[in-house]
Amino acid sequence: MRVGLGFDVHAFGDGDHLMLGNVRIPFDRGFVAHSDGDVLIHAICDALLGALALGDIGDHFPPSDPQWADCDSADFLRHCQQLMTQAGYQIGNIDAVIMAEQPKIGPHKKAIQEKLAEILNIKGNQISVKATTTEKLGFVGRKEGMAAQAICLLTTVD
Ligand SMILES: Nc1ccn([C@@H]2O[C@H](COP(=O)(O)O)[C@@H](O)[C@H]2O)c(=O)n1
Numbered sequence: 001m002r003v004g005l006g007f008d009v010h011a012f013g014d015g016d017h018l019m020l021g022n023v024r025i026p027f028d029r030g031f032v033a034h035s036d037g038d039v040l041i042h043a044i045c046d047a048l049l050g051a052l053a054l055g056d057i058g059d060h061f062p063p064s065d066p067q068w069a070d071c072d073s074a075d076f077l078r079h080c081q082q083l084m085t086q087a088g089y090q091i092g093n094i095d096a097v098i099m100a101e102q103p104k105i106g107p108h109k110k111a112i113q114e115k116l117a118e119i120l121n122i123k124g125n126q127i128s129v130k131a132t133t134t135e136k137l138g139f140v141g142r143k144e145g146m147a148a149q150a151i152c153l154l155t156t157v158d
């Protein structure tokens with residue numbers, strides 16, 4: 001068994017939606033990022049890579065590489081999953097928390113969990129997505145951006 005931890009932050013900029021867990025959420029801002037800025041998927045990728053001791057998302061998809069510009073972060077997640085499978089592991093469970101003052105994540109949580117379960121080919125009860133404000137404190141509280149944290153448990157494939 002191995003555990004991994006991931007954390008990511010993206011600032012808000014111009015835009016009219018956010019991609020979170022590969023679900024499009026209408027919003028009056030967008031993420032500032034090289035890719036689609038899916039802060040939740042990036043945290044999950046780093047959790048998987050961390051559990052495998054394979055570096056972090058930037059090692060695999062360098063921000064300096066134009067091929068990742070505006071990239072669908074689901075592709076990053078599929079790649080990390082392939083690395084996990086090649087290493088002989090499978091997902092036990094993933095737990096994640098999104099830190100955001102806005103938008104409200106609650107109405108989108110189920111869709112996000114279902115989408116991530118579909119991408120990762122796991123059951124719905126193997127992935128948990130939660131949300132919290134930071135009680136108006138810090139950059140999240142000032143609505144300057146969003147953060148996400150994820151932890152995963154990997155087990156060996158029998
Ligand atoms: N962007 C957010 C932040 C929080 N929620 C939900 O609100 C509840 C209370 O969160 P606090 O951090 O203010 O205690 C909790 O159920 C969160 O899931 C949300 O939907 N969207």
Ligand SMILES: C[C@@]1(CO)OP(=O)(O)OP(=O)(O)OC[C@H]1O
Pocket residue numbers: 008009032033034035036037038042057058059060061062063064065068
């Ligand atoms: C995802 C990558 C892709 O170039 O860029 P960003 O979308 O800026 O996201 P970040 O969380 O900073 O991770 C680094 C990169 O791997």
